[in-house]
Amino acid sequence: MLTYRITPEELPLLRFGISPLGEMSLSLRSLLAPTAYRHSLVRSYAATPGGAAHVDVLATLVNEDFSTPDFLTPRPESPQPRIRDQLADVVRTPTPSILAELDALWDSHRPHALRGPGWSVRSRVMEALEHYWSQSFARFWVEHRSILAADVRYRATHMADHGLAGALATLSPHIRLAVDRLAAVSLAGPSYAASVAGRGLVFVPSFFTLGASYPVDPTGPPMVIYPARGQALAPAEPVHRGLHGLLSASRADLLDMLDGPTTTRELAASLGKTEQAVNQQLQGLRTSGVVEASRSGRCVLYRRTEAGDVLLRMVRADTAGRAGFKPAP
Incomplete structure (x- = not known):
């Protein structure tokens, strides 16, 4: 005790x-x-x-x-x-x-x-x-x-x-x-x-x-x-099909860019989209637990979580498998 x-x-x-x-x-x-x-x-x-x-x-x-x-x-x-x-x-x-x-x-x-x-x-x-x-x-x-x-x-x-x-x-x-x-x-x-x-x-x-x-x-x-x-x-074994459904092509691109803390403005400029459109995508990814946010002064910084890292690797592996080649580690 x-x-x-x-x-x-x-x-x-x-x-x-x-x-x-x-x-x-x-x-x-x-x-x-x-x-x-x-x-x-x-x-x-x-x-x-x-x-x-x-x-x-x-x-x-x-x-x-x-x-x-x-x-x-x-x-x-x-x-x-x-x-x-x-x-x-x-x-x-x-x-x-x-x-x-x-x-x-x-x-x-x-x-x-x-x-x-x-x-x-x-x-x-x-x-x-x-x-x-x-x-x-x-x-x-x-x-x-x-x-x-x-x-x-x-x-x-x-x-x-x-x-x-x-x-x-x-x-x-x-x-x-x-x-x-x-x-x-x-x-x-x-x-x-x-x-x-x-x-x-x-x-x-x-x-x-x-x-x-x-x-x-x-x-x-x-x-x-x-x-x-x-x-x-909690599943006794991992279940991934529902998670794959989270990622449209645009969300996959967005998740791929979040290796380090990044602002909505930077993401919007890189993707050629409005900040409002990017922010909507980010909120969906945050709700799913694959992106997290932190505040630095006036800025809100976004980055992938470990769950996001795993999900992105899974999607890349699936894409590579369908294309017939082995993805890089």
Whole structure:
């Protein structure tokens, strides 16, 4: 059981976020308990030739208590961080810290797949995660992310209507806010008490937690992972035909141009269209979760999300397949 002590001044700082790396790492629990975690994504991946080469490493990233090292389940420091940024943070994590977390996970008796020089262990873990993401989880994430985002929007609306305590009471029977503390009961894993101490507390929806999950290290950034609403809506395998229908030729061109933050004016000038026409297309893509917007001064900047990256690759692959040639990676 986890108990976070929270001062009244810290309550307004509680927030929600979505973590692609954390969700991908938690999905590995289904290798250990396929009946409890019914999504067959990682098991299907493990059955492929490419997946079989990495499954020994992936399977060791969850121990018998269903705990995962904290560097693979990072607290999202923005509402919806990008997977490449989170993986880059793992690369920057000092190797001794990674090995210490793996040792803690396995009580200093790491499985064979995680033994060896630190640089070699890090390399194997990163290679396995990146392959799992690119070959399997990224396609699933296109639709998965939209359901998690809908959960966060629901919580925000519920909070506006019923207050913070009312909203948190609906997260899970295993999570309770009482006066100056929040309690989260995990079905397995560590038990400790810690103070939020001005560090902020983030709630993260997930398809791969049954009650509540939280950091292994009591000194880690405060975070509670809770079961997402709408899990029955998530496909066990990726479904793409509906997403392909999002992209007319003009929308595909527009999505292709959004590698980096770009304004509506720049897009309109490049495409030879009015800003109003481009803005309408952008709003449709934003609603579908393949484009995101951020404000910089007076400008609104648009760019593709990871879901947009995946969708664009899928469309390019389909187009190349119909033309009879193999697309560039």
